[in-house]
Amino acid sequence: xxxxxxxxxxxxxxxxxxxxxxxxxxxxxxxxxxxxxxxxxxxxxxxxxxxxxxxxxxxxxxxxxxxxxxxxxxxxxxxxxxxxxxxxxxxxxxxxxxxxxxxxxxxxxxxxxxxxxxxxxxxxxxxxxxxxxxxxxxxxxxxxxxxxxxxxxxxxxxxxxxxxxxxxxxxxxxxxxxxxxxxxxxxxxxxxxxxxxxxxxxxxxxxxxxxxxxxxxxxxxxxxxxxxxxxxxxxxxxxxxxxxxxxxxxxxxxxxxxxxxxxxxxxxxxxxxxxxxxxxxxxxxxxxxxxxxxxxxxxxxxxxxxxxxxxxxxxxxxxxxxxxxxxxxxx
Numbered sequence: 001x002x003x004x005x006x007x008x009x010x011x012x013x014x015x016x017x018x019x020x021x022x023x024x025x026x027x028x029x030x031x032x033x034x035x036x037x038x039x040x041x042x043x044x045x046x047x048x049x050x051x052x053x054x055x056x057x058x059x060x061x062x063x064x065x066x067x068x069x070x071x072x073x074x075x076x077x078x079x080x081x082x083x084x085x086x087x088x089x090x091x092x093x094x095x096x097x098x099x100x101x102x103x104x105x106x107x108x109x110x111x112x113x114x115x116x117x118x119x120x121x122x123x124x125x126x127x128x129x130x131x132x133x134x135x136x137x138x139x140x141x142x143x144x145x146x147x148x149x150x151x152x153x154x155x156x157x158x159x160x161x162x163x164x165x166x167x168x169x170x171x172x173x174x175x176x177x178x179x180x181x182x183x184x185x186x187x188x189x190x191x192x193x194x195x196x197x198x199x200x201x202x203x204x205x206x207x208x209x210x211x212x213x214x215x216x217x218x219x220x221x222x223x224x225x226x227x228x229x230x231x232x233x234x235x236x237x238x239x240x241x242x243x244x245x246x247x248x249x250x251x252x253x254x255x256x257x258x259x260x261x262x263x264x265x266x267x268x269x270x271x272x273x274x275x276x277x278x279x280x281x282x283x284x285x286x287x288x289x290x291x292x293x294x295x296x297x298x299x300x301x302x303x304x305x306x307x308x309x310x311x312x313x314x315x316x317x318x319x320x321x322x323x324x325x326x327x328x329x330x331x
Contacts, residue, residue, distance in 0.1 A: 047122050048138060050194075050228030051271035051292070053103045056126060056137035060105075061098040063128050063135075064165055069093050073149075073156040079169060080155065081177050089114075089178060090157075101191050102227040106184065115184045117177045118167070123152075124174030130163035139170065194227035195265035196272075205261045209249055216252065217245035218319040220264070229264060231321045232277055235299045237264045244330045246318045270295065298324040 048056070072087040080086040089112055097108040107116040118124075125138035127148065134146050148166050149156060155176055157165040167176060179187070192208075193199045208225050220226055220234045229237070238245040241259035243252065252260075271277055271292040293300075297307055302315035302324055311328040 047230070048103065048120055048276070049230035049232055050100075050103055051233070051268055052137075052276035053105060053120065054100055054272050055276045056120075057098050057100045057105055059135065059137060060126060060128070064095050064159075065097070066094050066110075067163060068160040069095075069157055070160040071158045073158065074154075075149070075156070076154040076172065078154075078172050079167065079174065079176055081175060083178055086176075086178060090116075101188050102194065102223055103230070104187070104191075106188075112178075114178055114180050117175070117179055117184070117187065119174050121169070121171070121173035121175075123170040125166075125168040127166040127168065128163065129166070130161070139168075191223055191227035192225040195229070195268040200265060202258070202261055206257060209252060209257060212249040214249055215245070215319060216243060216247045216249055216260075217321070217323060219249055220245075220260075221319055221321070226264070228268065231323075232296070232299045233264075233267050233271065235324045236267045236296060239298045239324075239326060239330060240267065242330055244325055244327075245323050246316075298326060300324070 069090050069092065072090050074080060074087055090109065093112050094110040095107055096110045099106045099108065103119065105118040105120075107118065109116075118126075120126075120138045123139040125136055127134065127136035127146065129146075129148060136146070144150070148164070150168070152168045152170045153166050154169050154172070155167040159165070167174070193201075193204045205226075208219070212219055216238065217234055220229050220237070221231070235245060237260060240263035241256060243256050243260065274292040274295070277292045277296065298313050301313045304313050305311065306313055306326040306329060309326065309328045311326055313324055313326055315322055315324050317323065
């Protein structure tokens with residue numbers, strides 16, 4: 001297979017290679033790359049993945065519960081799936097809980113007998129504002145994003161105490177959808193096992209590989225099979241497991257499957273603990289950048305030396321996604 005090397009940092013890669021030849025110290029190499037990241041290269045927008053959405057969920061739940069909704073301002077009907085009852089259904093109610101499955105946020109209310117599903121997609125943002133604070137999570141935030149409402153504001157929840165929750169979405173890919181309890185259950189049941197949930201067990205994980213005629217990455221990205229794993233964390237889990245992401249599923253050994261089971265959960269839990277991964281498209285709901293990006297070993301590191309072996313990290317397009325790997329450390 002021909003590996004396509006992403007080489008926007010070719011000169012720095014050559015400098016790093018010389019550094020490694022002189023020192024043979026991979027820790028020095030890692031420090032070099034963290035200190036010399038290109039700040040002028042704008043990465044393509046990265047959809048917030050499960051750890052990032054979980055961080056937003058926790059922050060929202062800490063701030064918006066038990067505030068009475070005085071009114072709902074709908075500025076673009078597409079966001080609410082053109083539901084004519086969206087505004088009236090929630091007035092006078094309160095958010096009771098915020099839960100999540102995969103990258104889907106689910107809001108429960110005190111009185112409304114139903115749920116609000118929310119998906120950030122590529123450019124969605126939740127921004128909460130009261131007299132003491134402003135915070136937001138989702139697509140990258142700038143100072144102008146807090147001058148609210150603005151042209152990308154789609155829905156505003158006005159609370160009786162004077163605070164507001166804004167949903168912004170530049171591309172209109174995200175949504176807020178009211179659903180009945182049975183519809184919510186049906187949607188949730190469509191998701192696969194998820195790292196961090198009780199159903200993520202080896203007994204449930206192992207059979208997922210049976211009779212699968214596809215590649216490893218395509219399988220791991222399938223939300224009906226394993227919920228929450230996205231492009232960033234699949235690449236990282238495969239690297240930690242020593243397995244190439246484009247391997248055919250039937251070729252995987254039992255030991256490799258066990259490594260994937262372990263690291264698939266491990267990398268997600270580490271990211272949540274550290275606030276998620278930030279490139280140019282994600283801030284937590286309190287406006288802080290996630291800080292797991294410095295722990296990434298392959299994702300977004302194409303053309304740079306592998307921290308483990310010094311080989312150049314490769315990038316190809318596979319399963320419809322940019323895919324990063326080390327051809328030495330992964331087999």
